[in-house]
Amino acid sequence: MAANGPLNVVALVSGGKDSFYSILHCLANGHRVLALANLHPPLDAATTTSRAIAEPGHIAAQSGAATAVAALRNSPGHEAVPKREQHGAPVGAGAGDTGGSQDENGEEVADLNSFMYQTVGHQVIPLYSQVTGLPLFRQLIHGTAVDHGISYQAPNGGHDEQTEEDETESLVPLLRAVINAYPQVNALCTGAILSTYQRTRIESVALRLGLVPLAFLWQFPELPLPSAIPQAGSGEHKDDAQLLRDMAVTGLEARVVKVASAGLGEEFLWENVASETCVARIQRALRRFGSGGRGAVLGEGGEFETLVVDGPPSLFKGRIIIHDHDRRVVREGGGSAWLNIRQATVEMKADAEVASGTMDDHSIRVPSLLDPRFEIILQTLCDEPNDDELGYDPILLSQASSSPLPPSSLSRFGPTSSDQDWYFVGNSGSVEGQTARIVDEIRRRLDKETLPATAITNSIIVLRRMADFPTVNKLYGALFPGPNPPARVTISCGDLLPGDADITVFLSVQRCLKTKPDHRRGLHVQSRSYWAPANIGPYSQAISYPLLSDEIRGNNDESSSESPLAISIAGQISLVPSSMDLPLGASGNSNGNSSPLQITLALQHLWRIGIEMQVQWWSSAVAYFPRSSSVDDMKHNALLAATAWKAVHASIPKDPDAVDVDPWDQKYNPLYISLAGGDSGASAARPPLPDWDVVNGVDADDDDDDDSETQMKPLPFMFSAEVAELPRAAGVEWHAHLGFAKLNTGSVRLYSKIGSDGAPDLYHVVIQETGSDTFVQTLAVYPKDERVESLSFEDAIKYSAAAVEKSLTKLFINSDAFVHGTEGNDATVAAAAINPKLTYVDAETFNRCEGSRGAVIPCRSLWDARGVRLGMAGVYETRLSGRI
Incomplete structure (x- = not known):
């Protein structure tokens, strides 16, 4: 397993903000991203077969113009990719489980609601290959969440023969297809921030396949901010939303495609979460309903999911266009609603815009090596x-x-x-x-x-x-x-x-x-x-x-x-x-x-x-x-x-702007109650x-x-x-x-x-x-x-x-x-x-x-x-x- 120097990376993408922002950090650290990989839910019978794609440029790029139409649910007979010989094993279509949800037109649709993988907006995923110029491998999600523990143990010691398959194991054939096509791949990138559940499962598969797991966003909200950005005087408390602001600085555009929180209604759907306006609205909504705990503003507790449609030209050679009439709201009940995306197009960026996109513009915030507290200690010793x-x-x-x-x-x-x-x-x-x-x-x-x-x-x-x-x-x-x-x-x-x-x-x-x-x-x-x-x-x-x-x-x-x-x-x-x-x-x-x-x-x-x-x-x-x-x-x-x-x-030193909260408020007032974000069980107010x-x-x-x-x-x-x-x-x-x-x-x-x-x-x-x-x-x-x-x-x-x-x-x-x-x-x-x-x-x-x-x-x-x-x-x- 490679340990030093630039790594050759396959990046897991779900369509969400975290996986793409993690790719940007891979590039900022000098690593080479060779391919994208995605797991998708079963497609309903109206959708044609999707295949594992192993070659870049499989959709013709036309700079500055609207191009290929995505193969989406309501486009029967249209292929997601050209029928050609592929390196990975083909993924067959399966019957979708509608689960009784309907969109605004009364058509039955369903979200897989995977414990492990984001599936809303999965129909758009094939376009990311054209948008980034990177080969995309796809694999059907098999099984369900069999192992519900926070830390994951591979069935049968990680061997292939299994009686009941956990959905985590769907990563194995997907990554093997990538390795077969690109033997030089030696690292796997993921967007885990606070979720131990997600991180340990990806680590289990990566290490079994000899890949170095990379999770540059892990604990990112706890890491030091640049001196130009205000932060609490204690150095212990950070604003989780700063990560969203960092994404905005890079030009990442991540649209909300699912909400599942009492504080977030369907009016948040299709908002750009990497914008100060949306961040402030989410913070207010979560606090109002007493669910503003650690990682909530990032969606770490499942409060919302996003779909990236654009980003910096160093990675995004084009942008994804989804018109209003191609998005339909699906209401699942219990405060959950999501967007059924029926059609999307790719608009390639001008050559000059792409040429200007490098990783040398310092728009990717790489945290300082030391917290301010330890910078002072180092200065004392030096x-x-x-x-x-x-x-x-x-x-x-x-x-x-x-x-x-x-x-x-x-x-x-x-x-x-x-x-x-x-x-x-x-x-x-x-x-x-x-x-x-x-x-x-x-x-x-x-x-x-x-x-x-x-x-x-x-x-x-x-x-x-x-x-x-x-x-x-x-x-x-x-x-x-x-x-x-x-x-x-x-x-x-x-x-x-x-x-x-x-x-x-x-x-x-x-x-x-x-x-x-x-x-x-x-x-x-x-x-x-x-x-x-x-x-x-x-x-x-x-x-x-x-x-x-x-x-x-x-x-x-x-x-x-x-x-x-x-x-x-x-x-x-x-x-x-x-x-x-x-x-x-x-x-x-x-x-x-x-x-x-x-x-x-x-x-x-x-x-x-x-x-x-x-x-x-x-x-x-x-x-x-x-x-x-x-x-x-x-x-x-x-x-x-x-x-x-x-x-x-x-x-x-205490933060001079900090507000003392009465113990009664901490226990009973919804405005101050901290619910754990992610699955770590850690409160926002850790000792x-x-x-x-x-x-x-x-x-x-x-x-x-x-x-x-x-x-x-x-x-x-x-x-x-x-x-x-x-x-x-x-x-x-x-x-x-x-x-x-x-x-x-x-x-x-x-x-x-x-x-x-x-x-x-x-x-x-x-x-x-x-x-x-x-x-x-x-x-x-x-x-x-x-x-x-x-x-x-x-x-x-x-x-x-x-x-x-x-x-x-x-x-x-x-x-x-x-x-x-x-x-x-x-x-x-x-x-x-x-x-x-x-x-x-x-x-x-x-x-x-x-x-x-x-x-x-x-x-x-x-x-x-x-x-x-x-x-x-x-x-x-x-x-x-x-x-x-």
């Missing part, structure tokens, strides 16, 4: 500050943030039986053999515990050599044939791996997902876009699951749906999303001028994914760097990362990241104007780790250990304790809500000082666990049940019962790490946010059952 001006003191920022924990009836302390950590170490032989044995071990473990592979939510793969990644990836990927594989972090630690091991694998497993698989949700975007790097392969951008499992909380489904969520997010490296290359000039090592840009870009990827998953707070984070040329260079990079982490948590309202003891309105460090808000603990190599020779990889979503106000409490007499520094993140159990993540951190000079690795692990146990006991001492135990159980369990989930080790401090509990990541060096070198950093997770 101002050549010295080390004394970088970083921050994590101790001061974590002090005095939370009030004491309230009284509770906590009765269980320590790891639960619901979540497990599995750790596998390669032994001897080739890396292929070691990986195969580990994969077999994982399968046996899953079988033994009768767990599906979807119970695995996160994996960390540590390699001796990053060059082995393709070999490992193929074997590892076989574990996850279904959609939404676990989030994943991959690093190389070189010769620091123990013994003959070439690979170690750490898995987080959630047993509660065995009986409640629908509580696991994934974000797995495999298309190139401007948003965040595509994850083409066996790992998702993010996986969410209940933070406090049903096994702990009981089987109350309603309660579980409202409980906090844990979010595992894949490691983020600094790829440019649209090209999947490192930024221009990035050398890929951890020094030089590329570090600020790579640190900032990778952090933006983490933030965008976190916002999409509605993360409100991170537990902690680590920035991995490849081997540095010197200790000073690594320290500088660590301070740059810490500065970026501090900056991204800074208060966002900010960070969401300071959820942090106990923090004034969310405090803008940190005071220069004093003690006045600053507390941050999730972060540190930096120097390893050997990172994927794609990247200069940094951000790894957030855990994100939290669906949190209530004040439910996050932060505590810190500075160690002494051989004890580590501790940083606790406590998630505690009324009526809920309690989750604690602890970072146990040993600075590289006299505290660890005389300790063995095993002693350091033991002392860390004892310190965590002692600190948690004090933290919850106000609970009598916790102190004294209940029903004979001693809640103040021994330190041996508290195991580190992950242990990062400075190899210079501890050069032997075998035989320890939990996953060990050996590092060349570790650094905190002050640029202080660390000897060890252990990540602990503890759950306490009971109620506040």
Whole structure:
């Protein structure tokens, strides 16, 4: 599969605005569009056979004059294309299902109402070949929506033999016909904006056929606007309608051909949606009926559909003409109405107009690489500050943030039986053999515990050599044939791996997902876009699951749906999303001028994914760097990362024009109620990241104007780790250990304790809500000082666990049940019962790490946010059952 350089693209077109605007972005990114492809519904008996067209110019072009008449429903006996030999298989005519709808003359007509494909106006599609000069392939839609899940899994593992065909699979013969005619085709373009349902289905087919999926409009409304265009001061809220304005600037003319919303009546039919007048009317209508949610103004919830009749001459060599008397309104009831188009013609543009159309006129708005928020961060890092001006003191920022924990009836302390950590170490032989044995071990473990592979939510793969990644990836990927594989972090630690091991694998497993698989949700975007790097392969951008499992909380489904969520997010490296290359000039090592840009870009990827998953707070984070040329260079990079982490948590200026909405209005007033657009289930008012309202003891309105460090808000603990190599020779990889979503106000409490007499520094993140159990993540951190000079690795692990146990006991001492135990159980369990989930080790401090509990990541060096070198950093997770 091609990964770099210009791609040869086949573009899926439905006739709608999004598919054609996506083609314009393909051209703007330097790709070559070789053909168009379209799926159409069955044609009624009066319509002659349509065929897959594989050659350009199949309809004679007459510049500047009205030309060929389209073969439409009410033109029996007229062929859509000349009868000639075609490359693709012919598509036969089928009987249409009228469904009882009638047009204005009482004639029965029907819209297929496909879950997947726009079908209104499909009769005009054959004209797009002449209009664009590109070959058009067409294929009949077979089947219906068999798989109704948001994420798609191909039947029979993607093989052709199927008992009941999903309509998605109609894409397979269509694209194979294109590939047979144009073997150089290696990419597929689609207009998906917010619809996970549509995107995942197209990705499934594209990747099976070896095509790179391109979705340049994915999350486009969330991307930064040019500085000349006004936007909200927060940088988080965007006006979805800006995308329609961008289309208008290019000259795209997209007419409304279907409405299906209480706010949009048939008076909107045939309006040009890519015009300011129509945009304003749609916005007013949707707000009036309380349906102005995310993506609604773009039609992402099915509010309307469009038909493109003209566009910039760089793509459109002609325009489609449809007269008033050739459009008839069809009313389906329930507020749905659409246009039955009976006849259309093509008018070719003058040669001079076509010659003037190039992609160099900058009319296609390509979003900036960085959001304004991250542009400021990059500028801060690029101002050549010295080390004394970088970083921050994590101790001061974590002090005095939370009030004491309230009284509770906590009765269980320590790891639960619901979540497990599995750790596998390669032994001897080739890396292929070691990986195969580990994969077999994982399968046996899953079988033994009768767990599906979807119970695995996160994996960390540590390699001796990053060059082995393709070999490992193929074997590892076989574990996850279904959609939404676990989030994943991959690093190389070189010769620091123990013994003959070439690979170690750490898995987080959630047993509660065995009986409640629908509580696991994934974000797995495999298309190139401007948003965040595509994850083409066996790992998702993010996986969410209940933070406090049903096994702990009981089987109350309603309660579980409202409980906090844990979010595992894949490691983020600094790829440019649209090209999947490192930024221009990035050398890929951890020094030089590329570090600020790579640190900032990778952090933006983490933030965008976190916002999409509605993360409100991170537990902690680590920035991995490849081997540095010197200790000073690594320290500088660590301070740059810490500065970026501090900056991204800074208060966002409020929009001075924003209107505060009363909570009653948000819940009951139709003017302010936000309905989800598309199928993502995301509200227009997603929580900010960070969401300071959820942090106990923090004034969310405090803008940190005071220069004093003690006045600053507390941050999730972060540190930096120097390893050997990172994927794609990247200069940094951000790894957030855990994100939290669906949190209530004040439910996050932060505590810190500075160690002494051989004890580590501790940083606790406590998630505690009324009526809920309690989750604690602890970072146990040993600075590289006299505290660890005389300790063995095993002693350091033991002392860390004892310190965590002692600190948690004090933290919850106000609970009598916790102190004294209940029903004979001693809640103040021994330190041996508290195991580190992950242990990062400075190899210079501890050069032997075998035989320890939990996953060990050996590092060349570790650094905190002050640029202080660390000897060890252990990540602990503890759950306490009971109620506040």
